[in-house]
Amino acid sequence: MLSGFAPLGCGSVAVADITAIQLRELLAAGGVVAAGSGRIGPAYFDANRANLMVARGDVTSERFTFRNPARSAVPPAWARWSITAALGYQVGKGRGDGLCVAGYALSDTYSQLRNLLNAGTKLLREQGRQAAYAIDSNGAFDKAYARANRVGWIGRNTLVMVPGWGPAVVIGSILTDTEIDVSIGKRPGRWPCGNCTRCRDACPTGALSGDGGIVPKLCIAWIGQKESLTPEERRLLGTRVYGCDECMIACPVGSRRHAAIPTISPKEITEATPVEIVKRFGHWYIPRRDPTFVYRNALVALANRRRQDVHARRAIARFLLDGSTNLRHEALRLWLALRYRKESDS
Ligand code: SF4
Ligand code: SF4
Structure with missing residues (x-):
């Protein structure tokens, strides 16, 4: 048995439920707009696609998950479960005549989510579980967890899109050794892209x-x-x-939240x-x-x-x-x- 793995039984189910409530409260209080959880599997689909992109010359340097897709695809041996969280941010045309910065980079949105995932990981570890988090790193395909945990759709823009927010979200996941069901926000319904090609048409x-x-x-x-x-x-x-935010600004999903954002x-x-x-x-x-x-x-x-x-x-x-x-x-x-x-x- 892996260390920190809670034995099965009525008692452990109750503990897992309490943990799920605590985790959900922590993420929701931190502004997470969507979360979902599920069993972990290797992200072979994403790794194969990354390998194909490298082979085709679609990238100019093998950075991020392009460095070693096979390694990024495989979660740690102890990890059985993942909880994916999405944090929303503002997108829109640049306001004023300064220089433009993508919406997510105007403030440190990634650190905000990283801190939340770190707090969630600590909570799980304090309860004797193994846990780690993955966000915007070389070591994991964030999108694979988001897709498996049904946090949103994968749009024609290649981004995770969350109901009500569209692609204006950053995502990250907590990996753990125990099943802990966490759900925030609406589950995605029918794929919203249909015949729409606005993102492709808007891309400069x-x-x-x-x-x-x-x-x-x-x-x-x-x-x-x-x-x-x-x-x-x-x-x-x-x-x-x-x-650049052009493909996101063009997307009708979550567009009612769009507003002009400051330039610098x-x-x-x-x-x-x-x-x-x-x-x-x-x-x-x-x-x-x-x-x-x-x-x-x-x-x-x-x-x-x-x-x-x-x-x-x-x-x-x-x-x-x-x-x-x-x-x-x-x-x-x-x-x-x-x-x-x-x-x-x-
Ligand atoms: S712009 Fe249209 S096609 Fe592109 S991601 Fe949004 S809904 Fe899908
Ligand atoms: S619109 Fe901008 S961010 Fe989107 S794919 Fe094109 S260049 Fe990249």
Whole structure:
């Protein structure tokens, strides 16, 4: 018998029920909008799909679950059960004339859910059960747990979509060795996508195939984390400095919750020190925690915005003298973009 595994019997059922109530209360109080639970199995479907994407060259580097899909597919040997939770967040068009950031990244939504899952894991461990949590990590296919636990549909946008919230959710799961039934929110009914293709049509890069597939290397969320950008990729970033919400904004599921979300002032990035960047935007995925990626994306966004303002001028003055060749080049491109605009306007 695995250590911490509650023996079967009337007493253990009652304890599991109490734990389920406690866990549900904890998640609901933390703002979880949907949760479901079920037996764990290996995520071979997701692993095969990830392998296929790598083989086809749909990714430019083998990061996240693309690194070792076979390993990510297999849960720990002790894990029999998973509880998946979804936390909602606001999506909508950017408000104001700042730089755009994806809705989930405006605040640290992932840490909020991570803290809740951590608290749930502790609760289970205090009761002698084995438990761990998985969220946005290399080691597990979050979507596989969400699908198995019927937290939502998998939309044509490839995302988990929760009734009433659509794709504007982050998801994570607790794994444990005991059956603990937790349910929050409505169970998904009929698949909502039908003949709809709005997400595919709204995608500025053609990353969505429309049949439930995605080419990650074409997605702006991926492009923004690349070491170097092609001229076309610079154009596609638009005024986005981190992530993209276009396919989510286009989705009718959960759209009544959509509202304009704030943009960020360029100076929050271009006038910040590297230490301030990591502190302020530390919840973003920044490769190697290198602030150069954030500065680079902001310079590209300012060039695409093509506005001659104090932010752009100060950014040019600062980064033309930067120690990074890449940033000096981006500053030069920004200067050229503004100069070209000035000439074409005159
Ligand atoms: S936009 Fe339409 S097709 Fe795409 S995920 Fe939403 S409902 Fe499904
Ligand atoms: S996040 Fe943006 S680029 Fe990526 S699939 Fe959605 S619309 Fe396309």
